[in-house]
Amino acid sequence: MNKIQSWGRLTNNKHRVISLINSNSVINQINLTSNKGISHGMGRSYGDVALNRNNTIWLTTQLNHFISFNLKTGILQCEAGVILQDIQRSLLPQGWLLPVTPGTQMITVGGAIANDIHGKNHHHFGSFGDHLISIKLVRTNGEVINCSRLENPEWFFATLGGIGLTGVIVEATLQLRAIEGGWIEAETVPYYSLNDFFTLSDQSIADWEHSVSWIDCVQGKEANGLFIRGNFAKQQHQYPHLPTIQDKTFPISPPFSLVNRLSLPLFNFAYFHNNKRKTKTQRLHYEKFFYPLDALQQWNKMYGKKGFYQYQCVVPRHIGQEAIHEMLKVIKKSGEGSFLAVLKTFGDRESGGLLSFPRSGVTLALDFPNRGDKTLKLFNELDRITAEAEGRLYLAKDTRMSRDLFEMGYPRFNEFFKYIDPGISSEMSRRLLGV
Numbered sequence: 346m347n348k349i350q351s352w353g354r355l356t357n358n359k360h361r362v363i364s365l366i367n368s369n370s371v372i373n374q375i376n377l378t379s380n381k382g383i384s385h386g387m388g389r390s391y392g393d394v395a396l397n398r399n400n401t402i403w404l405t406t407q408l409n410h411f412i413s414f415n416l417k418t419g420i421l422q423c424e425a426g427v428i429l430q431d432i433q434r435s436l437l438p439q440g441w442l443l444p445v446t447p448g449t450q451m452i453t454v455g456g457a458i459a460n461d462i463h464g465k466n467h468h469h470f471g472s473f474g475d476h477l478i479s480i481k482l483v484r485t486n487g488e489v490i491n492c493s494r495l496e497n498p499e500w501f502f503a504t505l506g507g508i509g510l511t512g513v514i515v516e517a518t519l520q521l522r523a524i525e526g527g528w529i530e531a532e533t534v535p536y537y538s539l540n541d542f543f544t545l546s547d548q549s550i551a552d553w554e555h556s557v558s559w560i561d562c563v564q565g566k567e568a569n570g571l572f573i574r575g576n577f578a579k580q581q582h583q584y585p586h587l588p589t590i591q592d593k594t595f596p597i598s599p600p601f602s603l604v605n606r607l608s609l610p611l612f613n614f615a616y617f618h619n620n621k622r623k624t625k626t627q628r629l630h631y632e633k634f635f636y637p638l639d640a641l642q643q644w645n646k647m648y649g650k651k652g653f654y655q656y657q658c659v660v661p662r663h664i665g666q667e668a669i670h671e672m673l674k675v676i677k678k679s680g681e682g683s684f685l686a687v688l689k690t691f692g693d694r695e696s697g698g699l700l701s702f703p704r705s706g707v708t709l710a711l712d713f714p715n716r717g718d719k720t721l722k723l724f725n726e727l728d729r730i731t732a733e734a735e736g737r738l739y740l741a742k743d744t745r746m747s748r749d750l751f752e753m754g755y756p757r758f759n760e761f762f763k764y765i766d767p768g769i770s771s772e773m774s775r776r777l778l779g780v
């Protein structure tokens with residue numbers, strides 16, 4: 346038994362770890378134990394979606410082979426444990442990149458499908474599932490299901506965003522996008538109210554592919570923030586070659602959180618005031634623009650031994666401003682500030698995944714050090730606002746939402762039950778689906 350943690354480091358429980366090593370014989374490896382298991386990729390989900398305490402996890406990271414790539418069409422077939430960074434770094438020189446990636450590229454293709462992840466360009470490119478052509482799924486009874494929008498589509502849409510419960514994804518076929526190079530023309534625009542944020546968001550949709558914003562939820566009466574938008578630069582042959590980015594590792598494991606009531610306002614003040622003077626225009630390496638946190642591996646250790654929570658909700662646009670305003674008010678009042686607070690809008694595209702998170706609206710993601718009951722009390726308040734706005738919480742980030750809130754936010758959960766593999770279970774599935 347090995348101790349396995351998720352990204353939030355909230356628990357440190359033992360798991361029986363079986364490393365899947367060959368996509369053709371996955372079924373033999375899965376059946377090495379008789380108890381229920383769950384697939385586990387890079388463990389970049391914050392909560393309990395890939396955990397299965399005292400039970401089995403099937404580690405997929407050795408299923409890391411490319412199977413085929415068509416240079417003309419950009420269609421990639423690969424095993425499900427391939428890491429997005431490997432796709433990006435090896436195929437960019439050929440002129441292709443993934444159309445949708447999250448704020449880290451250290452995740453597996455299987456994890457990206459199972460959470461139907463989103464990026465900073467939802468308005469233009471939707472979520473990961475919008476570029477997924479097909480999946481090869483292995484069930485614990487040995488059945489192999491090949492599915493796509495045309496072949497077994499019901500399995501395709503259950504597995505997309507299906508949090509690993511429909512079977513083990515062993516292979517996937519993805520449509521990449523053609524790209525002229527890896528530089529991004531980026532702009533950082535300071536804003537001073539939620540109203541300004543929404544105006545900037547609306548104004549940016551047509552001309553900017555990527556947009557995201559950092560928001561200060563510790564200080565000030567209004568919502569100060571930095572709106573960051575970017576486009577891939579054109580005619581890149583005139584730019585110097587992309588440098589290779591060397592990642593660093595967070596050097597210590599502090600016993601207590603370095604993010605606290607003293608450090609947080611100082612960080613927010615410095616970050617905002619460094620950037621607030623005027624709109625800043627830069628040409629950035631795509632890794633710096635999309636994955637700034639990857640530059641410091643294991644940064645999650647800065648929250649100390651007790652770990653941290655991430656709270657991410659999406660609420661419909663028509664009530665979004667009011668709901669986010671109320672959330673920020675509640676957070677400021679609680680004194681539980683968030684170091685990484687990200688506010689962005691989603692477009693109208695829906696991928697069709699029965700349990701997919703992205704939906705039209707505005708999404709707020711916040712990291713909070715684990716201060717026990719105080720933090721959980723704040724989440725109850727945020728849940729109330731999310732529920733009143735008829736929003737939902739993101740399963741990839743969650744570790745504590747109630748079953749009621751889940752059922753309200755994911756109204757197709759009833760349709761999902763029949764696709765759950767009886768040999769699969771996770772801490773999240775027991776908590777939210779009772780299986």
Ligand SMILES: Cc1cc2nc3c(=O)[nH]c(=O)nc-3n(C[C@H](O)[C@H](O)[C@H](O)COP(=O)(O)OP(=O)(O)OC[C@H]3O[C@@H](n4cnc5c(N)ncnc54)[C@H](O)[C@@H]3O)c2cc1C
Binds near residue numbers: 451
């Ligand atoms: C710094 C940071 C930034 C992030 N930014 C974003 C963001 O912008 N947008 C976003 O959407 N997410 C974001 N995330 C969340 C992350 O993208 C997801 O949690 C992703 O699913 C993690 O993939 P993983 O390979 O680590 O999978 P894990 O976390 O190990 O597992 C996630 C789920 O996938 C299932 N799974 C994994 N492999 C398989 C397989 N082969 N077959 C079946 N099921 C499988 C697991 O059972 C589990 O349900 C971020 C996370 C971090 C740490």
